[in-house]
Amino acid sequence: MTLHPRLHEITERIRKRSADSRAAYLRGIDAAHREGPSRTRLSCGNLAHAFAASDSPDKGRLRADVTPNLGIINAYNDMLSAHQPFEHYPEIVRRVARELGATAQVAGGVPAMCDGVTQGRPGMELSLFSRDNIAQATAISLSHDMFDAALYLGVCDKIVPGLLIGALAFGHLPAMFVPAGPMTPGIPNKLKAEVRERYAAGEATREELLEVEAASYHAAGTCTFYGTANSNQVLLEAMGLQLPGTSFVNPGTPLRDALTRASTERVLRITALGDDYRPIGRLVDERAIVNAMVALMATGGSTNHTIHWIAVARAAGVMLTWDDMDDLSRIIPLLARVYPNGEADVNRFAAAGGTQFVFRELIDAGLMHGDVVTVAAGGMRAYCDEPRLTDGKLDYTPGIATSADDAVVRPVIAAFDLQGGxxxxxxxxxxxxxxxxxxxxxxxxxxxxxxxxxxxxxxxxxxxxxxxxxxxxxxxxxxxxxxxxxxxxxxxxxxxxxxxxxxxxxxxxxxxxxxxxxxxxxxxxxxxxxxxxxxxxxxxxxxxxxxxxxxxxxxxxxxxxxxxxxRSHAANTAPAAQDMGRNLFAWSRNLVTPADQGALSISCGPPSPEGGWEYDAEYELGGDSAAAAAPHEAKDA
The missing domain is CATH 3.50.30.80 (IlvD/EDD C-terminal domain-like)
Incomplete structure (x- = not known):
C-alpha cells in the first residue's frame, strides 16, 4: 500500500530537521561497533572481575569471547503489580541462553515507582525525574562493556521511556524489551470511576472506595486501563522493539513464559557476532518514531508520551515536535476505545483484535511505515500476527481480519473518529x-x-x-x-x-x-x-x-x-514542599528543559559540536511553527 502523502511529508520533515543530529548519533554508534565485541577490550583483571561469580559453564564461555553475553536490565520490585512478575525472568533468560551456548547476566537494576501509589503525595514530585534517573542507571549497568546485546525488563510509566533512552545511549547493542503483561480483569473501570466521584461528593465511605480500588487492582500485572504503562507496550511494538503480540499476555501463563524464552532466543541471534546484526540505534529512526506516534493517536493513548517520546526521539538524534504530533493526529483515525476512551480494558482490547488488528489496518491504509527494520524477522508485517502455543510450541497465526468487538476496535473505514486522540x-x-x-x-x-x-x-x-x-x-x-x-x-x-x-x-x-x-x-x-x-x-x-x-x-x-x-506575574503561593527526597532533585529542577522539549534533566542524544548540550528556545516553540502565539521563554536552562 502506498504511504499516505501527508504521513510521508511529516516523516520527511522530521528527517530533514534531524539530519545533522541523526548523523552525529549514527557516527557514534558506528564507532562503538567498530571496536569489536565488548569483552575483547577488557584486561584480564577486568574480565576476571566480571565473571568471578558465574557458574563454571558460563565462566568458560565468557573467557572464550566467542559467544554472545546478554545483559539484563531489570526493573523488578515486588511492591508494584506490573513489575513483580520480573522476579523470575532472569532465571528463564539465563537458562535459555545456556541452552543456546550463550550467557546472560543481570547487568543492573533500575528504580520503578508507581504514579498510582504517589498520586497527590509529595513523592509524585520525583516521578518525572525518575525517567532520567532510570536512563542513567541503565547506562551505568551497561558501562562494564561486557555485553553483546541487552534485554530490558520494564513496563510502567517512566520506566520504559527511561530504559529506552538508556538503551539508545548504547545504540550499537541490539536490544529487546520484554513486558510482564496485564493483570486479569477486575471490576469495570466505569464502576471504579463512579465510586471515586461519589467519594469526592461525600456520598461514599473510604471503606467502600478502598474495596472497589482493591477489586480493580487485584493481582500481578499491569493495571488494565489504557494508561501510560499499556501505551508504552503498544508504542514499543509499533517501533518493532519487542516481539509481536507480547504486550497483553497475562502473567503466569504458559504463553507469557514462551514469549520470554523467544525474546531471549531472538535477541541472541541479532548480535554483531552473527550475520543478522540489528543494533537498536539503527532501528529507532524517524520512521519508527512516527510509527509510535501513529499508534498513540490511533488508540487514544496516554498524553504523557507527548513528553516522553520527544525525549526518546532526541536520544536517537531525531527531533520530534508537538507540531508533528498534532499534524499526525489530524490524519490518523481513532480505531480503539479502551478505558478511559471507552469502557473496555486492555484484556478486552486484545481479545477484540488488539495491536495486530490496529497495525494491519494502519499499514494497509498507508498510515504506518511498514518498511522499518524490527527486532523480529519480517518487519512490521510480523506485528499483524498473533502468538499462539501449539503443542507447547510458540508459533504465529495471522491476526483476525474482522474486529471481534466493534465497540472496542474498528477498521479505518468505520473508525470511531476521523482524527486521532x-x-x-x-x-x-x-x-x-x-x-x-x-x-x-x-x-x-x-x-x-x-x-x-x-x-x-x-x-x-x-x-x-x-x-x-x-x-x-x-x-x-x-x-x-x-x-x-x-x-x-x-x-x-x-x-x-x-x-x-x-x-x-x-x-x-x-x-x-x-x-x-x-x-x-x-x-x-x-x-x-x-x-x-x-x-x-x-x-x-x-x-x-x-x-x-x-x-x-x-x-x-x-x-x-x-x-x-x-500585568505582572503572580508569586507562587503553593505551600512549601514536603521533602520526601525532593532535595536530591534540586539540580534536576534547575536544569530541566520545558515539556515540549521532553522535560529532560540530562544530556540526551549527540552532543553539540562544542561538546555541550543546551536549551533550544526555537525548538521549544515548535520549530516548524515558530509563528505560534506562545511567547519566548528566557534561555535559562
Missing part, C-alpha cells in the same frame, strides 16, 4: 495539549471564568465551601517541570468529573500533567512556558474569562491586550 492548542497563554479522544464533542469548547490555584488540593476545599462558580476553568499553575517536577494531577479528576456530570461546564488548564488514566474532562495540559519560567499562565487572575477550543486548536485568555501586557 490529541490536539495542540495555541494562543496568548502559550502552547498546550489536549486529549480529545475521551472527551465528548460537546465539551471540546469551553468558555468560562478562571478559578486560579497554585495548590491543586485547594480545589476540593473550595468545592466543600460551596464557593466555586457554576461553570469555571480551574487554572492550576506552578506545576511544571521546573516548579516542582511536574506531578500528575489525576486527583482532580473525580471532582471535576462529578461537576461535569451535574451539567456544569468545567475544564482544567495547567502547566502540569494528568495521569494516562485521565480522560473525560477537557484539559489543556503541559502548558508551555510554565509559570516558573515566567509563562503567561502566571498572569492569570481570578475571574478572567478563558476560552479553550479544541476544534479551533486555541487556548486564550479574553482580557484587554493593554491590561494583559501591563
Amino acid at each position: 490529541l490536539r495542540l492548542l495555541r494562543g496568548n497563554l502559550g502552547r498546550s495539549l489536549m486529549k480529545i479522544s475521551a472527551v465528548k464533542s460537546e465539551y471540546h469548547r469551553i468558555e468560562a471564568p478562571a478559578v486560579v490555584l497554585d495548590d491543586p488540593r485547594a480545589l476540593n476545599k473550595l468545592h466543600a465551601a460551596g464557593v466555586l462558580p457554576q461553570d469555571f476553568i480551574a487554572v492550576v499553575r506552578y506545576q511544571g517541570p521546573r516548579a516542582n517536577g511536574m506531578p500528575e494531577l489525576h486527583s482532580l479528576a473525580p471532582l471535576l468529573g462529578l461537576l461535569q456530570n451535574q451539567g456544569r461546564r468545567v475544564a482544567l488548564v495547567t502547566d502540569g500533567r494528568l495521569s494516562g488514566a485521565s480522560g473525560k474532562i477537557p484539559a489543556a495540559i503541559h502548558l508551555t512556558p510554565e509559570a516558573a519560567r515566567g509563562g503567561p499562565i502566571g498572569k492569570l487572575r481570578e475571574g478572567d474569562m478563558i476560552r479553550l477550543d479544541a476544534n479551533a486548536g486555541t487556548l486564550e485568555v479574553l482580557v484587554d491586550a493593554d491590561e494583559w501586557n501591563a
Whole structure:
C-alpha cells in the first residue's frame, strides 16, 4: 500500500530537521561497533572481575569471547503489580541462553515507582525525574562493556521511556524489551470511576472506595486501563522493539513464559557476532518514531508520551515536535476505545483484535511505515500476527481480519473518529495539549471564568465551601517541570468529573500533567512556558474569562491586550514542599528543559559540536511553527 502523502511529508520533515543530529548519533554508534565485541577490550583483571561469580559453564564461555553475553536490565520490585512478575525472568533468560551456548547476566537494576501509589503525595514530585534517573542507571549497568546485546525488563510509566533512552545511549547493542503483561480483569473501570466521584461528593465511605480500588487492582500485572504503562507496550511494538503480540499476555501463563524464552532466543541471534546484526540505534529512526506516534493517536493513548517520546526521539538524534504530533493526529483515525476512551480494558482490547488488528489496518491504509527494520524477522508485517502455543510450541497465526468487538476496535473505514486522540492548542497563554479522544464533542469548547490555584488540593476545599462558580476553568499553575517536577494531577479528576456530570461546564488548564488514566474532562495540559519560567499562565487572575477550543486548536485568555501586557506575574503561593527526597532533585529542577522539549534533566542524544548540550528556545516553540502565539521563554536552562 502506498504511504499516505501527508504521513510521508511529516516523516520527511522530521528527517530533514534531524539530519545533522541523526548523523552525529549514527557516527557514534558506528564507532562503538567498530571496536569489536565488548569483552575483547577488557584486561584480564577486568574480565576476571566480571565473571568471578558465574557458574563454571558460563565462566568458560565468557573467557572464550566467542559467544554472545546478554545483559539484563531489570526493573523488578515486588511492591508494584506490573513489575513483580520480573522476579523470575532472569532465571528463564539465563537458562535459555545456556541452552543456546550463550550467557546472560543481570547487568543492573533500575528504580520503578508507581504514579498510582504517589498520586497527590509529595513523592509524585520525583516521578518525572525518575525517567532520567532510570536512563542513567541503565547506562551505568551497561558501562562494564561486557555485553553483546541487552534485554530490558520494564513496563510502567517512566520506566520504559527511561530504559529506552538508556538503551539508545548504547545504540550499537541490539536490544529487546520484554513486558510482564496485564493483570486479569477486575471490576469495570466505569464502576471504579463512579465510586471515586461519589467519594469526592461525600456520598461514599473510604471503606467502600478502598474495596472497589482493591477489586480493580487485584493481582500481578499491569493495571488494565489504557494508561501510560499499556501505551508504552503498544508504542514499543509499533517501533518493532519487542516481539509481536507480547504486550497483553497475562502473567503466569504458559504463553507469557514462551514469549520470554523467544525474546531471549531472538535477541541472541541479532548480535554483531552473527550475520543478522540489528543494533537498536539503527532501528529507532524517524520512521519508527512516527510509527509510535501513529499508534498513540490511533488508540487514544496516554498524553504523557507527548513528553516522553520527544525525549526518546532526541536520544536517537531525531527531533520530534508537538507540531508533528498534532499534524499526525489530524490524519490518523481513532480505531480503539479502551478505558478511559471507552469502557473496555486492555484484556478486552486484545481479545477484540488488539495491536495486530490496529497495525494491519494502519499499514494497509498507508498510515504506518511498514518498511522499518524490527527486532523480529519480517518487519512490521510480523506485528499483524498473533502468538499462539501449539503443542507447547510458540508459533504465529495471522491476526483476525474482522474486529471481534466493534465497540472496542474498528477498521479505518468505520473508525470511531476521523482524527486521532490529541490536539495542540495555541494562543496568548502559550502552547498546550489536549486529549480529545475521551472527551465528548460537546465539551471540546469551553468558555468560562478562571478559578486560579497554585495548590491543586485547594480545589476540593473550595468545592466543600460551596464557593466555586457554576461553570469555571480551574487554572492550576506552578506545576511544571521546573516548579516542582511536574506531578500528575489525576486527583482532580473525580471532582471535576462529578461537576461535569451535574451539567456544569468545567475544564482544567495547567502547566502540569494528568495521569494516562485521565480522560473525560477537557484539559489543556503541559502548558508551555510554565509559570516558573515566567509563562503567561502566571498572569492569570481570578475571574478572567478563558476560552479553550479544541476544534479551533486555541487556548486564550479574553482580557484587554493593554491590561494583559501591563500585568505582572503572580508569586507562587503553593505551600512549601514536603521533602520526601525532593532535595536530591534540586539540580534536576534547575536544569530541566520545558515539556515540549521532553522535560529532560540530562544530556540526551549527540552532543553539540562544542561538546555541550543546551536549551533550544526555537525548538521549544515548535520549530516548524515558530509563528505560534506562545511567547519566548528566557534561555535559562
